Amino acid sequence: MSRILMIVSLCAMFLGMGCESHKEKKEEKSRYLVTSPLRKDTLVVNQYVAQIQSIRNIEVRAQERGYLEDIYVDEGQFVKKGQLMFKIMPKLYKAELQKAEAEAHFAEIEYENTKQLADSNVVAPNELAMSKAKLEKAKAEKSLAQVHLEFTEIRAPFDGIVDRLHLKLGSLVEEGELLTSLSDNSDMWVYYNVPEAEYLDYQQAIHEDDTVKVELLMANNQIYKHDGYVQTIEGEFNNETGNIAFRASFPNPEGLLRHGETGSVLTKVPFNNSLLIPQKATFEVLSKHYVYVINEDDKIEAREISLAGELPHIYAISDGITEDDKILLEGLRKVRDGDEIEYEFEDPQEVIGHLELYAE
Numbered sequence: 001m002s003r004i005l006m007i008v009s010l011c012a013m014f015l016g017m018g019c020e021s022h023k024e025k026k027e028e029k030s031r032y033l034v035t036s037p038l039r040k041d042t043l044v045v046n047q048y049v050a051q052i053q054s055i056r057n058i059e060v061r062a063q064e065r066g067y068l069e070d071i072y073v074d075e076g077q078f079v080k081k082g083q084l085m086f087k088i089m090p091k092l093y094k095a096e097l098q099k100a101e102a103e104a105h106f107a108e109i110e111y112e113n114t115k116q117l118a119d120s121n122v123v124a125p126n127e128l129a130m131s132k133a134k135l136e137k138a139k140a141e142k143s144l145a146q147v148h149l150e151f152t153e154i155r156a157p158f159d160g161i162v163d164r165l166h167l168k169l170g171s172l173v174e175e176g177e178l179l180t181s182l183s184d185n186s187d188m189w190v191y192y193n194v195p196e197a198e199y200l201d202y203q204q205a206i207h208e209d210d211t212v213k214v215e216l217l218m219a220n221n222q223i224y225k226h227d228g229y230v231q232t233i234e235g236e237f238n239n240e241t242g243n244i245a246f247r248a249s250f251p252n253p254e255g256l257l258r259h260g261e262t263g264s265v266l267t268k269v270p271f272n273n274s275l276l277i278p279q280k281a282t283f284e285v286l287s288k289h290y291v292y293v294i295n296e297d298d299k300i301e302a303r304e305i306s307l308a309g310e311l312p313h314i315y316a317i318s319d320g321i322t323e324d325d326k327i328l329l330e331g332l333r334k335v336r337d338g339d340e341i342e343y344e345f346e347d348p349q350e351v352i353g354h355l356e357l358y359a360e
Contacts, residue, residue: 031342033329034294037275037321038348043268044309044316047217048192048246052261055249056158056184062173063151064088071169079156079182086154088173093149100138100145107131107138160184161258183259188250190216190228192265193243199233214248217264224263226251271309275317276352281329282315291321292328292335300328300339313355 066088073085114131117123163181167173194202206212216224228250237244248265250257282289282305293301305320321327328335328343329351335341 031344032331032335033346034326034343035278035281035329035346035351036326036348037277037317037323038352039273039323040276040352041270041272042274042276042311042316044271044311046198046267046269048194048265048267050190050192050216050263050265052216052257052259052263053189053191054160054183054185054259055187055189056160057181057259058157059181060085060154060179062086062088062154062175062177062179064093064148065175066152066173068167068169068171068173071165073162073165073180075162075164075180077162079160079162081156081158083156084153085156085162086179088152088154093145093152096145096148100142104135104138104142107135111135154179156182158182158184159186161255185252185255185258188252188257188259189231190248190250190263190265191245192248193238193241194246196237196242196244199244212267215266215268216248216250217266219261219263223266224250224257226253228265269309271316274308275321275323276311276314277317277321277327278329278351278355279310279313279315281327281332283332289315292332292337293321294326294328294341294343298340298343300335300337300341302337314352 068086069089070087071085072083072087073079079085111128111131111134114123114128118125118128160182163183165180166178173179202212212230214228214230216228218224228248230246231249232247234245234247246265277291282291284290289305289307290302291305293303295301303320305315306318307315308318309316326343326345328341329346
């Protein structure tokens with residue numbers, strides 16, 4: 001009997017030790033990490049989806065009907081202003097020009113003869129005037145035929161890069177048919193849409209002679225090596241999106257950028273003496289942002305905050321908390337408003353220092 005009591009006592013002791021160990025582990029898990037907002041000068045980087053376009057991008061079309069006799073360029077080729085690109089079979093237009101030249105020459109001879117007769121008072125002045133009008137008409141028809149012949153040779157209107165060729169050699173070309181496109185990529189226009197509130201901030205902050213510098217984040221997540229400058233703003237807002245289009249100009253000396261590319265425009269807005277907190281310390285309820293503040297009784301208290309700007313992993317706060325407040329940094333889903341917690345405080349400088357921060 002005494003042996004049985006001893007075994008029971010030992011089991012109870014081990015169970016008690018196990019419970020205590022379990023309790024200690026639970027207590028260890030209930031300690032939370034807490035920090036405070038950091039007051040610091042920084043830059044908020046705004047990112048906008050952008051469309052990249054050439055400063056000049058035109059469609060090259062046939063001006064006359066005929067067979068495509070020669071193609072002097074290739075897709076992606078750089079051409080100079082005035083360089084011959086296409087030739088449409090010119091035989092018909094050459095014949096028309098020769099006919100017009102002959103008629104103009106005949107009209108000129110006829111006018112000279114009539115003038116001699118008019119000088120001798122053999123014919124009336126009206127007949128001379130009609131002969132002169134006939135000559136002028138013949139000259140005009142000759143000039144028109146010359147223009148038609150020139151239209152069979154299609155030349156580059158400016159320096160640029162040839163796009164896709166839409167027709168093959170020997171194709172029958174109709175008047176106005178698209179042959180290719182030509183892009184002047186010496187400078188690029190980058191369009192991006194800005195919300196109304198940010199547009200108003202921009203207009204109020206900018207002066208007439210100021211130039212606003214922006215950066216371009218390319219599709220490969222690399223920053224384009226040349227800065228751009230905001231040149232113009234469209235005249236009207238899009239009623240569906242509430243945005244207005246800005247246009248920035250970027251130099252393109254290496255020819256890296258092409259018409260039709262996409263990217264993102266980056267603008268940097270300075271925030272002096274700004275209050276910063278990690279984004280992970282916040283949560284949203286019905287599109288409003290909140291943090292858990294630790295009060296004097298070590299109890300959790302949900303508090304709404306207002307955002308002044310957004311950085312990678314960091315928010316700039318305009319209202320709701322101060323730098324003296326303690327906020328819950330981790331475990332936001334494990335607690336509820338009014339819970340009393342044990343916590344460890346981490347220096348805000350170290351917390352922010354581990355995050356990606358654009359600071360001045």
